[in-house]
Amino acid sequence: MAFSPIGDYQPGHSVLHRLPVGTKLLGMVALSVVAVVFRGPETTTGLLVLAVALCVVAGVRLGRAVRALRGILIGMALLAAYQTWQRGAEHAFVVVGAFVALVLLATAFTTSTSVERMIDAITRWLGPFRRFGVRPDLVALAFSLMIRGIPLTLEIAGETRDAARARGLERSPRAYLTPLVIRVVAHARATGDALHARGIGDD
Amino acid sequence: MSRIQLEQVVVRAATPGGPVPEVTVLQETTLDLTERRVALIGPNGSGKSTLARLVNGLVEPTSGRVVVDGLDVARKGRQVRRKVGFVFTDPTAQLVMPTVVEDVALSLRHRVRDKQERTAAALAVLASYGLEELADRSVHTLSGGQRQLLALAGVLATAPAVLVADEPTTLLDLRNARRISDLLLGLDQQLVLATHDLDLALRCDRALLVEGGAVVADGDPAEVVAAYRASVERTV
Numbered sequence: 001m002a003f004s005p006i007g008d009y010q011p012g013h014s015v016l017h018r019l020p021v022g023t024k025l026l027g028m029v030a031l032s033v034v035a036v037v038f039r040g041p042e043t044t045t046g047l048l049v050l051a052v053a054l055c056v057v058a059g060v061r062l063g064r065a066v067r068a069l070r071g072i073l074i075g076m077a078l079l080a081a082y083q084t085w086q087r088g089a090e091h092a093f094v095v096v097g098a099f100v101a102l103v104l105l106a107t108a109f110t111t112s113t114s115v116e117r118m119i120d121a122i123t124r125w126l127g128p129f130r131r132f133g134v135r136p137d138l139v140a141l142a143f144s145l146m147i148r149g150i151p152l153t154l155e156i157a158g159e160t161r162d163a164a165r166a167r168g169l170e171r172s173p174r175a176y177l178t179p180l181v182i183r184v185v186a187h188a189r190a191t192g193d194a195l196h197a198r199g200i201g202d203d
Numbered sequence: 204m205s206r207i208q209l210e211q212v213v214v215r216a217a218t219p220g221g222p223v224p225e226v227t228v229l230q231e232t233t234l235d236l237t238e239r240r241v242a243l244i245g246p247n248g249s250g251k252s253t254l255a256r257l258v259n260g261l262v263e264p265t266s267g268r269v270v271v272d273g274l275d276v277a278r279k280g281r282q283v284r285r286k287v288g289f290v291f292t293d294p295t296a297q298l299v300m301p302t303v304v305e306d307v308a309l310s311l312r313h314r315v316r317d318k319q320e321r322t323a324a325a326l327a328v329l330a331s332y333g334l335e336e337l338a339d340r341s342v343h344t345l346s347g348g349q350r351q352l353l354a355l356a357g358v359l360a361t362a363p364a365v366l367v368a369d370e371p372t373t374l375l376d377l378r379n380a381r382r383i384s385d386l387l388l389g390l391d392q393q394l395v396l397a398t399h400d401l402d403l404a405l406r407c408d409r410a411l412l413v414e415g416g417a418v419v420a421d422g423d424p425a426e427v428v429a430a431y432r433a434s435v436e437r438t439v
Binding site for chain 2: 011152
């Protein structure tokens with residue numbers, strides 16, 4: 001089964017779990033800015049060390065994180081090879097290392113922050129925009145659906161890949177992508193029906 | 204007990220690219236459902252899910268009207284949806300929040316405004332269905348039976364007057380199917396149940412056989428199930 005720690009909150013009492021959502025998000029934004037503005041091998045190394053440390057603090061389990069990041073790491077390996085070929089190994093490390101660090105930071109964030117807390121924070125932040133017609137609760141719900149959708153889409157992708165393999169079509173992008181897109185869209189429609197049935201959006 | 208009325212309801216659906224511009228999914232149907240447990244049976248594509256979905260406005264009639272306890276579903280959809288709960292075949296689509304307790308809490312947001320009270324109420328709901336140990340689990344990691352039970356708990360948390368269930372046991376193993384069936388049939392609410400499980404249909408108070416977009420038999424479940432079996436025997 002495909003798996004992603006993004007969207008999989010793990011209850012805990014660590015420092016990261018106790019920090020306010022806004023503080024954590026601002027920290028992530030600040031570190032993202034640092035990765036871009038102060039680009040260099042020292043910065044990337046520092047970010048990687050910090051990201052790994054925060055994942056440990058947040059309780060991200062190594063096996064699960066490695067399995068979840070495998071797909072991203074394959075893409076990153078390809079990017080690293082291209083960057084090494086074009087601009088050298090150091091530049092490849094700077095670009096790819098920073099990207100991996102940011103993904104790990106995001107994983108630490110979602111692992112230590114329940115969606116309910118995120119929704120509360122978003123609802124609170126968007127409160128002042130009610131006068132302009134913004135519906136904070138609906139924005140927050142859309143956000144939670146997106147988070148929920150990540151592991152679900154990976155699960156559908158895994159099932160679709162297995163189905164293609166079972167028919168001996170593992171090398172056919174069409175046999176994999178066509179049913180994947182159809183199933184994801186069908187699921188989105190079914191989710192819409194479920195939201196409608198639960199009266200979400202009526203209020 | 205609630206009352207569900209279908210008055211000369213017809214449902215047509217567009218078929219883009221098809222040989223005809225639209226097909227009739229449900230032929231003109233008039234029903235008055237007052238029994239506590241109503242089963243809708245029939246082959247795949249017969250229109251029983253459409254019939255079930257009409258009750259809370261997931262499908263709108265092309266003509267005619269659907270009324271639940273005096274409320275026209277097309278005009279009073281919001282009130283009707285608060286009165287009519289819906290359980291889908293595949294609970295995966297129904298569970299929209301990442302964790303078990305959050306999903307039940309979402310159902311309670313209208314009834315319990317305070318967040319802490321809502322979480323406590325959601326935990327109480329989970330406990331009543333034996334799901335309390337799963338409260339913080341990702342819904343993604345639940346088994347099929349647990350997901351369907353959670354979906355049902357999330358709907359029943361809103362205390363609907365009517366529960367519509369569209370093939371709720373189709374994807375479940377025998378043990379979980381039995382568990383969900385017993386739970387559904389034991390509810391105080393009026394139940395409208397689209398199902399392929401004829402044993403389950405036999406335990407209802409009234410059954411409707413839907414074939415080719417029309418209700419072709421209606422009445423005592425034993426007689427309707429017998430009619431369905433005879434119909435299958437004729438066509439196999």
